[in-house]
Amino acid sequence: MKLGIIGLPQSGKTTLFNALTRSNTPTTASAGRIEVHNGVVDVPDPRIDKLSGMFKPKKTIYAKVTYADIAGLEGNSKGISGNLLNTLGQMDAFIHVVRCFEDDNVPHPAGSIDPARDAEAMLTELLLNDLIAVERKLERLMDERKKGGTDKTINERQTVLFNRLQEALNNNTPLRRLEYTAEEDKELSSFGLLTRKQILTVFNLGEAQKAPSVELDHPSVALPGKLEMEISQLSPEDAQLFMSEYGIEEPALNRMIRLSYDLLNLQSFFTVGEDEVRAWTTRRHATAHESAGEIHTDIARGFVRAEVVAYDDLTALGTMAECKAKGKFRLEGKEYIVKDGDIVHIRSSL
Ligand SMILES: Nc1nc2c(ncn2[C@@H]2O[C@H](COP(=O)(O)OP(=O)(O)O)[C@@H](O)[C@H]2O)c(=O)[nH]1
Numbered sequence: 001m002k003l004g005i006i007g008l009p010q011s012g013k014t015t016l017f018n019a020l021t022r023s024n025t026p027t028t029a030s031a032g033r034i035e036v037h038n039g040v041v042d043v044p045d046p047r048i049d050k051l052s053g054m055f056k057p058k059k060t061i062y063a064k065v066t067y068a069d070i071a072g073l074e075g076n077s078k079g080i081s082g083n084l085l086n087t088l089g090q091m092d093a094f095i096h097v098v099r100c101f102e103d104d105n106v107p108h109p110a111g112s113i114d115p116a117r118d119a120e121a122m123l124t125e126l127l128l129n130d131l132i133a134v135e136r137k138l139e140r141l142m143d144e145r146k147k148g149g150t151d152k153t154i155n156e157r158q159t160v161l162f163n164r165l166q167e168a169l170n171n172n173t174p175l176r177r178l179e180y181t182a183e184e185d186k187e188l189s190s191f192g193l194l195t196r197k198q199i200l201t202v203f204n205l206g207e208a209q210k211a212p213s214v215e216l217d218h219p220s221v222a223l224p225g226k227l228e229m230e231i232s233q234l235s236p237e238d239a240q241l242f243m244s245e246y247g248i249e250e251p252a253l254n255r256m257i258r259l260s261y262d263l264l265n266l267q268s269f270f271t272v273g274e275d276e277v278r279a280w281t282t283r284r285h286a287t288a289h290e291s292a293g294e295i296h297t298d299i300a301r302g303f304v305r306a307e308v309v310a311y312d313d314l315t316a317l318g319t320m321a322e323c324k325a326k327g328k329f330r331l332e333g334k335e336y337i338v339k340d341g342d343i344v345h346i347r348s349s350l
């Protein structure tokens with residue numbers, strides 16, 4: 001899973017990226033320049049910590065998310081360059097950083113602090129860009145019709161679809177709000193339309209600042225970016241001290257990482273044992289067979305049965321043996337819908 005951090009210059013993208021990835025990429029202005037940094041982060045999950053405590057495995061492996069700090073968007077209607085567009089198109093979703101913090105030493109590109117305006121500007125930029133892409137596609141479809149070279153049914157089907165997209169965009173509706181058939185999904189998957197991607201807005205607050213009231217039609221979270229970055233660079237002990245001093249229970253970042261996981265409709269299942277306790281990622285409502293494929297394609301190919309115990313049952317009863325004795329240990333087939341937090345062992349003939 002790859003999440004692109006976007007926002008106006010000087011909004012705090014790199015600051016947030018550093019906090020997420022515990023790195024220290026320079027947070028200097030790079031206005032107008034296209035720059036991308038990637039970092040991989042564990043998805044914090046107290047259930048993995050708990051399971052790890054129970055099984056004392058040699059290795060504990062969390063689910064992972066990749067964050068990309070993407071500089072270059074300006075929140076205007078000049079159009080996005082091909083290079084940048086290509087990078088944006090590869091993301092599964094966006095984290096949109098909106099500046100709320102006040103700091104005279106950090107000039108705002110628009111000259112004043114206005115979270116509502118900035119949130120809107122970026123959404124409009126993405127929307128306009130999709131509109132341009134959709135209109136180009138419609139023109140191409142029309143040319144093809146005139147020439148009569150290509151398959152007529154495909155052309156008609158695509159024309160209907162892209163007309164629907166155009167209408168939505170003209171009404172200021174992001175494409176993620178439309179419903180698509182599986183066939184349309186496939187058709188659009190190579191298209192990298194930006195407003196089809198989920199978005200999480202992060203209001204970057206000053207230290208003692210309250211979250212602004214800005215209405216959005218997608219999830220948002222407010223956090224003090226610079227403070228979070230400072231906390232992330234302390235040793236775990238110092239971070240704990242620092243947080244209790246400020247009355248922070250959990251870094252807002254952890255919440256944000258989990259939110260971005262939810263945003264993409266993903267869930268975790270776990271494998272446990274003396275060697276390894278590990279979280280795996282699947283889409284919600286994935287079958288046991290698909291989940292086996294996450295672990296290894298061979299395991300999916302040789303799928304015989306899934307042994308399943310719910311997380312709550314295992315932690316309440318303490319051991320697998322106890323779960324078996326109490327009838328909480330189940331054998332499930334390929335089509336079983338794996339639940340978030342299931343502890344799974346796949347019996348495979350391969
Ligand atoms: N006071 C304050 N400054 C911040 C905050 N977040 C970022 N900055 C500063 O704003 C400047 C730009 O931040 P940066 O993360 O590089 O923004 P980017 O251009 O979006 O990547 C840097 O000098 C940061 O130290 C914040 O929450 N509070």
Ligand SMILES: [Mg+2]
Binds near residue numbers: 030
């Ligand atoms: Mg930056």
